[in-house]
Amino acid sequence: MAFIEARGVEFAYSPEEPLVIDGIDVKIEKGSYVAILGHNGCGKSTLAKLLCGIVAPTEGQILVDGINTCDGEQEFELRKKCGMVFQNPDNQLVASVVEEDVAFAPENLGLPREEIRKRVDSALATVDMSEYAKHTTHKLSGGQKQRIAIAGILAMQPECIIFDEATAMLDPTGRKEIAAAMKRLNKELGITVVTITHYMGEAIEADRIIVMNQGKIIADGTPAEIFSKVEQLKEVSLAVPQVTELLYMLECDGYQMPRGILHAMDAAEVLTQKLKK
Amino acid sequence: MLKDVTFGQYFPGNSLLHKADARFKVLILIEYIVIVLLANSAYAVGLGLLLTAFLMVFSGVKIRLLLKSVKPLIFVLVFTCLINLFLTRGSGAPLVDWSFIKIYKEGVRNAIAMLIRLLSLVLGTSVLISFTTSPLELTDALESLLSPLKKIKVPVHEFAMMMSIALRFIPTLIEETNKIISAQKARCADFDSGNIFKKLKAMVPILIPLFVSAVRRAEELADAMECRCYHGGKGRTKLNVMHAKLRDYIFLLAVTAIIAGVVVLNRYDASFIKNLIKDLVF
Ligand SMILES: Nc1ncnc2c1ncn2[C@@H]1O[C@H](COP(=O)(O)OP(=O)(O)OP(=O)(O)O)[C@@H](O)[C@H]1O
Ligand SMILES: [Mg+2]
Numbered sequence: 001m002a003f004i005e006a007r008g009v010e011f012a013y014s015p016e017e018p019l020v021i022d023g024i025d026v027k028i029e030k031g032s033y034v035a036i037l038g039h040n041g042c043g044k045s046t047l048a049k050l051l052c053g054i055v056a057p058t059e060g061q062i063l064v065d066g067i068n069t070c071d072g073e074q075e076f077e078l079r080k081k082c083g084m085v086f087q088n089p090d091n092q093l094v095a096s097v098v099e100e101d102v103a104f105a106p107e108n109l110g111l112p113r114e115e116i117r118k119r120v121d122s123a124l125a126t127v128d129m130s131e132y133a134k135h136t137t138h139k140l141s142g143g144q145k146q147r148i149a150i151a152g153i154l155a156m157q158p159e160c161i162i163f164d165e166a167t168a169m170l171d172p173t174g175r176k177e178i179a180a181a182m183k184r185l186n187k188e189l190g191i192t193v194v195t196i197t198h199y200m201g202e203a204i205e206a207d208r209i210i211v212m213n214q215g216k217i218i219a220d221g222t223p224a225e226i227f228s229k230v231e232q233l234k235e236v237s238l239a240v241p242q243v244t245e246l247l248y249m250l251e252c253d254g255y256q257m258p259r260g261i262l263h264a265m266d267a268a269e270v271l272t273q274k275l276k277k
Numbered sequence: 278m279l280k281d282v283t284f285g286q287y288f289p290g291n292s293l294l295h296k297a298d299a300r301f302k303v304l305i306l307i308e309y310i311v312i313v314l315l316a317n318s319a320y321a322v323g324l325g326l327l328l329t330a331f332l333m334v335f336s337g338v339k340i341r342l343l344l345k346s347v348k349p350l351i352f353v354l355v356f357t358c359l360i361n362l363f364l365t366r367g368s369g370a371p372l373v374d375w376s377f378i379k380i381y382k383e384g385v386r387n388a389i390a391m392l393i394r395l396l397s398l399v400l401g402t403s404v405l406i407s408f409t410t411s412p413l414e415l416t417d418a419l420e421s422l423l424s425p426l427k428k429i430k431v432p433v434h435e436f437a438m439m440m441s442i443a444l445r446f447i448p449t450l451i452e453e454t455n456k457i458i459s460a461q462k463a464r465c466a467d468f469d470s471g472n473i474f475k476k477l478k479a480m481v482p483i484l485i486p487l488f489v490s491a492v493r494r495a496e497e498l499a500d501a502m503e504c505r506c507y508h509g510g511k512g513r514t515k516l517n518v519m520h521a522k523l524r525d526y527i528f529l530l531a532v533t534a535i536i537a538g539v540v541v542l543n544r545y546d547a548s549f550i551k552n553l554i555k556d557l558v559f
Contacts, residue, residue: 054500076506084504091494092501096413096445103516105505110512117516138448152505 001066002027003160003192004051004082008060011043011050020046021057022215028194030159033186035203035223036196038212039237044196047212048164051194052082065159080109083153087165089145090138098140098148099124099133105156116155123151126189127181143174150181160192161185167202179205200227200241204262211238228259243267287411292337294409299418301525306405308532312539313397321542322393328535329397336404346403347396354395361387385557416440417519427510434510442498450491457486 004027011021020043028034038044049055050062053069062069067078083105086092095101102123106116124130127147132140137148146166153161163182167175179202186193195202203209209226211219213236219226227233227240230248234240240248243264251257255274261267289295294302309328316325333343347354365388367381406415420437427433458468461482468479 049500052504054503076508079504079506084501086497086501088494088497090449091497094442094445094498094502094505096441100413100516104502104507107514107516108506108508110514113514113516113518116514120516137445138452149501156505 003030003032003065004028004194005063006051006057006060007062009050009057009062010059011046011055011057013046020215021050023060024215024217026210026217026220028160028192030192031186031190033183033193033205033207034195034210035206035208036194036210036212037198037203037226037238042212042236043215044212045164048084048162048194048196052084052162053078054084080156081158082160082162083156083158084162084164085146085149085153085166087168089142089149089169092149092152093137093145094152096136096138098129098135098137101137101148102151102155105152109156119155119157120151123154126154126184127151141174142170143177146170146174146178147181150178150185154185158191160194163193163195163197165196165198167197167199175199175202200239204241211236223262224260227262230259288338288342288408289411290337290409292335292409294332294336294404297409297528298519298521298525299410299414300422300519301521301529302405302410303415303418303422304529305532306402308529308536309401309405310398312532312536313394313401315536315543316539317390317543318545320545321539322390324535324538324542325397326393328532329400332401332404336409338404338408342408343400343403346407347399350395350399354392357395358388358392361391412444413441414519416444417517421519434513438510446491446494449494450487453490454483454487457483 006024006026009021009024010019012019022043024047036044036047046055050057050069051064053062053064053075056070064078065081067074067081069078071078093101094104099120102120103116106119111119120133121130124133127150129144129147129151132144132148137145140148149166150161163178166182167178170178182193182195183205185191193206195206197203204223204227206223209219209221209223210217211226211233218236219229219232227244230240230244239245241262243261243266247257247259247261247267247270257274258270261270309332312325312328316322333340362380362384363378365381365384366379367383369382371379371381372385373380410418416437419440420433423431423433462468466479466482468476471479
């Protein structure tokens with residue numbers, strides 16, 4: 001069984017308003033690395049909130065590791081399995097001191113002190129912030145704050161972390177830090193990572209991309225598959241990675257170009273081949 | 278504009294008072310206030326002053342900083358002293374009798390007593406709490422001290438949580454306010470001229486965006502907290518538990534003994550203070 005499974009999910013913030021999520025069926029396997037793309041307001045954040053049970057679907061159901069997100073009794077179990085990192089690092093840090101913030105989740109779980117200490121230390125080590133344990137949170141850089149937020153979720157030892165535009169407010173350095181952290185969580189700790197992003201550079205790192213438009217999933221596949229459909233993406237006003245765009249433009253000018261090239265080096269390879277001919 | 282707002286006046290340090298358990302400091306502050314209010318005779322007041330001096334030394338806070346904390350209160354201090362001096366009507370002949378001004382012995386006594394009391398209160402609170410206890414420690418201490426009230430359904434944990442989140446967001450909101458001020462200035466808002474009403478009116482375009490963003494932040498924070506399994510204080514454990522050491526108990530006991538001392542010394546009141554005033558004035 002898939003780790004997360006959504007069946008016919010619909011959702012509206014209020015009965016009068018139009019559906020924000022309009023019939024979504026999706027399965028996310030354990031240990032996978034999924035990116036969700038879509039233009040502003042297409043319902044990505046809402047989907048993320050549905051997946052970790054902050055809001056309940058108006059229609060259909062979502063199972064996370066077999067737990068229905070509407071099941072109030074197992075709310076706690078669900079939260080432990082699926083954590084979420086939000087866009088604005090300032091609005092998700094609870095405590096003024098780094099280590100107390102990271103301890104927030106295990107404290108809520110009622111763990112014994114030694115266990116909390118262990119989890120805090122190892123979570124901080126995972127995001128490479130151990131030496132900041134006693135620092136004040138508000139004096140850290142954006143990327144560091146976001147890493148603390150990730151550590152705060154890690155301390156819960158979830159099986160899945162959803163990143164809702166976790167890199168959107170960061171500078172390029174911060175963005176790289178977080179992207180690297182996400183990859184490490186997925187590859188080394190085997191945590192299922194779902195990342196919502198507007199940066200194609202981050203999306204191509206994923207194993208799978210889901211494209212949303214107006215509350216529906218309109219494409220689902222590997223990065224190479226998704227970015228082959230340049231026209232379809234342009235239709236829903238999404239960008240493609242720069243090199244894909246370049247090859248696409250050359251194709252439009254009448255050259256024969258392969259689709260689904262994502263990395264600069266691959267593109268360079270293709271182009272030199274063509275030029276040699 | 279808000280650059281130099283620091284919350285509280287906490288100075289990190291390593292003094293005896295810094296290291297003392299915050300819960301005990303709160304209790305000792307209460308005892309200290311009792312001492313200051315009870316002390317009536319010169320001996321008792323002297324004992325109180327001695328305690329204040331000890332606390333100041335133990336806090337390791339520089340005298341200059343302490344005087345700074347008193348500075349804004351000078352007007353209040355002088356004013357209450359003068360009121361006491363001029364308005365107290367005593368028995369016996371006035372010491373000074375010049376047209377409508379009459380100063381009696383009791384007036385002098387009240388003025389001095391009032392001055393000492395107010396000064397002690399300010400200094401004591403500063404060294405015991407504001408200068409040597411971080412706001413977070415204080416919140417934790419209050420939560421722990423008030424926890425018996427949970428039995429009668431007082432939401433102690435919730436209040437403490439609110440306090441600590443407020444403390445956490447003060448720097449964030451100050452930063453945001455500065456940004457909004459700059460943004461409004463860039464739109465030619467004028468905050469510095471005009472009378473007080475004009476200035477207050479000029480604050481509106483700062484406060485509204487600040488308020489809106491604070492509400493948005495609160496919503497997001499609530500989601501984030503829920504995601505991290507927050508469900509109120511029930512069944513919650515803590516990473517940092519406060520540890521009372523032997524010296525905290527000794528400290529508390531010593532101050533309690535001083536209360537007793539003050540009560541005893543208060544008996545030696547009347548004759549002694551009269552003599553003191555006589556010596557001082559004549
Ligand atoms: N709390 C809310 N109450 C009512 N409507 C909301 C709420 N949050 C979002 N919406 C609406 O739901 C729709 C989808 O919003 P959502 O935040 O899921 O989009 P998104 O894909 O995350 O966009 P973005 O890329 O800008 O983050 C939008 O039209 C938005 O106006
Ligand atoms: Mg969003």
